[in-house]
Amino acid sequence: MLTVSEIIADTLVKAGAKRCYGIVGDTINHFTSAVRHSKLEWIHVRHEEVGAFAAGGESYLSGELSVCAGTTGPGSLHFINGIFESHRNGAPVLLIASNIDRSEQGLGYPQEVDQKKLYEQCSVFCEPIAHPDQARRIVSQAAQAALNHRGVAVVVVNGDMFKIKSKDSIPWSVHRPRWLTRPEDAALDALADKLNRAKNITIYGGIGCRFAHDAVVELGQQLAAPIVHTTRAKEFLDYDNPCNVGMNGLIGNPAGYRAVMTCDLLLCLGSDFAYTQFYPEKATIIQVDIEASHLGRRTAVDMGLVGDINTTVSALLPRLKPRSDKTFLDSLRARYSSDLKQLQKRGNEPDPSLIHPQFVAQTLDKLAGEDAAFTADGGSPMVWMLRHLHANGKRSFLTSLSHGTMANAYPQALGMAKAYPGRQVIALCGDGGLTMLMGDLLTLVQEKIPVKLLVFNNHSLGFVEMEQRIEGMLDSYTELKNPDFDRLAEVCGFWGEKVDKAGNLSEAMQRWLAAEGPALLDVTVNRMELVMPPSIKAQQVSSTALFGLKAILSGRGDEVVDLLKDNFLR
Structure with missing residues (x-):
């Protein structure tokens, strides 16, 4: 007879899963031991949220099942933001959410969490394994739901359940039917x-x-x-x-x-x-x-x-x-055609005193591989990717559009690179997004994942700053005190370089893309950069003018001059 852990691992492999992302310990130790003896690869992340993002990046790009697993309470809870992201972008991910032993359930035991209540709002399937003989059946149904409905499935497993043996007598399996649907x-x-x-x-x-x-x-x-x-x-x-x-x-x-x-x-x-x-x-x-x-x-x-x-x-x-x-x-x-010329013009006007983020994106567009896979952090990097990187039928693009989270770019790229080791995978990172989940830069080194990170470093939460200014407010609490990202990369054990002059960007970017393993390019970009909508409303103009008046009265007049020059007077 097999243990529940062994049955789960075997069912996942037969469903097509190749990797499981997570952090070992406590209630899932028996499961991770089963993973070690299976064909599943365990990807050891430093934060579970990164594991969920990475699993979602892999599954979104490949269309195949990926897995993440966490310990009870805090471990499983750390997945939730990445799980919401994966569910909303249609990635078939399966989460093994462990719980405390059944003998302690309902008694206020430390780390007890009602996993089903938490995850049923961001999943297409969310059920516990209530009996050892259910293990293959429940996991098969979960994988089938994730793959066919393109969303997240969650299987809740008590810690003591993992080590119980089962007869496993019925050969439950995962079905992936194909069908055609059209109106009458x-x-x-x-x-x-x-x-x-x-x-x-x-x-x-x-x-x-x-x-x-x-x-x-x-x-x-x-x-x-x-x-x-x-x-x-x-x-x-x-x-x-x-x-x-x-x-x-x-x-x-x-x-x-x-x-x-x-x-x-x-x-x-x-x-x-x-x-x-x-x-x-x-x-x-x-x-x-x-x-x-x-x-x-x-x-x-x-x-x-x-x-x-x-x-x-x-x-x-x-x-x-x-x-x-x-x-x-x-x-x-x-x-x-006129719109494209306007976009191209902005990128073709390097300023010796600063680097426009559009210029960075357009330089990347020229130098990146024909089949490169791109991710971008929510906020302004998402804008530069969607506006300035060209699709050609071979390139892939992923950003957080339905969930709108920060810090998604390089964690998603991590999973994409594992799924397609031969492809160039590039993450367009904001300095706010990168620093939110900075610890998993170490995962890139430990797991030997050659993601290329491009940091749009404007020392601010730039998109939030823009939102505040369009509302006529002075920007507040958006300032970021950043480390030297290039030196940070080197301390973590991979290639890093900093660029603060437009004339140096192209050659630095070529070195960055050619570097072996993970690599980080820290580019100092213009902070005073508005993301202009396709139609300017009178209210937006008046609100921006109100920001200008407030800035002048508060002694920030130079910022207004830069804002007007860079975004309205060109």
């Missing part, structure tokens, strides 16, 4: 009729277009419709797309914003974009999504259809009449 023919006919009669159509593609690039592009060409993509869909719709006009939303571009706001019919494909102010008020809106619960939850829709985007669009195309009038598409493509 009558619904597709009705959709085609609306599209054939509409004048100016815009397609708004989201993460649901992940496997539908060719079909969506063909649809755009047939309808002469501009294609706008959400931030999460950049990787899948931005390249080889003659209808592409960029992104909508706060960090979008004017062409993408106008395409959505000025169309007569907006066709949302696999998009669950959350911000209602970026949807049109008067257009007909039609939404297609694989999840019926997503229909109409962001904006009122005139027609909602359930279906996989690739299957649905493929069935829709023969029903459509090709359009010859491309006036709407051409005007927005021209505007998008």
Whole structure:
């Protein structure tokens, strides 16, 4: 007979898991011993939150199951932010959340935590193993839920349960069926009729277009419709797309914003974009999504259809009449071309006295590998990645868009690099994000993980500073006293270099990318850098002016001059 620990490890391996991230000790010692004797690789992180981020990064990129495990109470609790992130970005992760021994449960024993109450709000499956003979069945169901629903599954195991033996007589296994889902023919006919009669159509593609690039592009060409993509869909719709006009939303571009706001019919494909102010008020809106619960939850829709985007669009195309009038598409493509030139101009204007973060991102875009995988911290590094790094069908992009956490970049990159050891994996880090989980820089060395860390060092919580200024407030409590990150990297045992002049950036970046193992490039970037939205509201202008007045009255007038010069007067 096998112990529950051995059964769990065996079931995970058979489900396709290759790694388990966590910290050993206490209630999971028997489980980690079983992992040691299995084909699972244990990745020893320094903080459990990093383990959850790393597992999510691996699973998001690979589509395969990854695992993390923690001890009872504090150990399992440390996973929770990374678990929320992994669940919200659709990464199939399985968490083994241990608990105290059953004999002490319910008696206020030290470190007792109700794991199910905590994790059922951020998982597609969350159940305890109540009996040893349930072990394979529960873990199989958890893995199956994570893989098929693309989310986190949690299995709660009491410490004493891990070492109990089981008959394990029924061969429960994990099933990964494939299926096609599309609307019924009558619904597709009705959709085609609306599209054939509409004048100016815009397609708004989201993460649901992940496997539908060719079909969506063909649809755009047939309808002469501009294609706008959400931030999460950049990787899948931005390249080889003659209808592409960029992104909508706060960090979008004017062409993408106008395409959505000025169309007569907006066709949302696999998009669950959350911000209602970026949807049109008067257009007909039609939404297609694989999840019926997503229909109409962001904006009122005139027609909602359930279906996989690739299957649905493929069935829709023969029903459509090709359009010859491309006036709407051409005007927005021209505007998008202008948008790109403006972005490129900012990056091509190095200032000898400072380094613009756009210049850093565009230099990276030129030097990074054709199939590089990028992560970015929430905040301004996310903006520079999404606006200035080009998708080409081979590159991958991951940042915290649905959860909006800090400190996600290099922990997610850690897992991505483990999943794809031959690929160049680059983390765009804010100085605030990097220092929040700085301890796991040691994991990069200990586990020999060759992640490249690019630090946008502006000595501030830059995105928060921007938020405060746009609200007309003086920025408060955003100052960061940072170490010399290049020296810190060397003390931790890997390559580090600092750049504070634009003219030195390209050569330093080439050395950084060529360095063996993990490497860190610390770049001092302009602090007074606003992230401009695609449409400037009068309130935003007046609020920024109010910040300027307050800054002058408080003796910070030089900052106002820099802000105006760098963001409005160019």
